[in-house]
Ligand SMILES: Nc1ncnc2c1ncn2[C@@H]1O[C@H](COP(=O)(O)OP(=O)(O)O)[C@@H](O)[C@H]1O
């Protein structure tokens with residue numbers, strides 16, 4: 517499968533910082549994979565995704581060594597339009613990026629800049645609004661809606677531009693639980709559509725793990741682990757030492773295995789339904 521993103525020995529130090537935020541990243545992200553990114557705070561998750569979106573190095577001063585390619589184009593040498601065409605990014609604070617009077621204008625803004633005609637703009641807005649469940653908000657002010665709704669609008673703005681790579685950096689960290697569920701529903705729909713490379717930084721592994729094809733652990737500015745999701749969570753002690761918890765169902769099933777109640781199965785569950793099935797089998801064995 518084609519590579520969407522390739523890092524080669526990428527090092528990055530923010531100006532006035534003593535240590536490097538990225539310490540020599542080598543990484544390949546396949547097209548249309550869903551990558552979950554975890555790690556304790558300050559270990560370089562945001563900097564890593566910024567190096568894909570181009571914010572690093574284009575919006576910060578610092579020292580840059582090595583390279584990042586997005587669909588074969590050097591991020592370092594790409595202009596803003598090229599980068600925006602390839603990569604869309606959603607942050608934890610959606611409000612920071614709003615400028616328009618209504619949600620619909622907010623969605624149209626980027627499309628107008630790209631020079632699309634009106635019917636195409638309407639088509640893109642309708643599509644993005646449907647996936648993010650914001651059809652009823654289109655004529656509201658983006659400042660007059662709830663935090664969760666704002667975040668869905670921010671996601672819709674990115675979707676409307678339809679970049680092949682979509683990054684979300686802690687998209688649910690400022691949202692209430694029901695709002696969080698809706699964001700994960702959007703991620704599920706995008707994954708099922710299978711048309712985007714999705715890179716999601718998120719502390720909530722319970723909801724992230726069932727969606728992710730692969731998980732990536734950032735630790736001290738390095739990609740410490742990058743593995744298919746089940747394999748990634750198969751060593752909870754290791755992860756815990758790095759400040760990351762495995763999904764509870766995964767850990768519970770591993771405990772069942774260590775107690776001999778379950779055979780050393782390869783398909784560890786990643787969510788509650790899988791955990792219930794593993795428990796059912798353990799009970800049957802007794
Ligand atoms: N804009 C910035 N200027 C200077 N240093 C920064 C900046 N952003 C992040 N850093 C530093 O880079 C390191 C990695 O931070 P970050 O990528 O934000 O980690 P994470 O997203 O995992 O919390 C930290 O030491 C942090 O203090």
Ligand SMILES: [Mg+2]
Pocket residue numbers: 561562563685
């Ligand atoms: Mg961060």
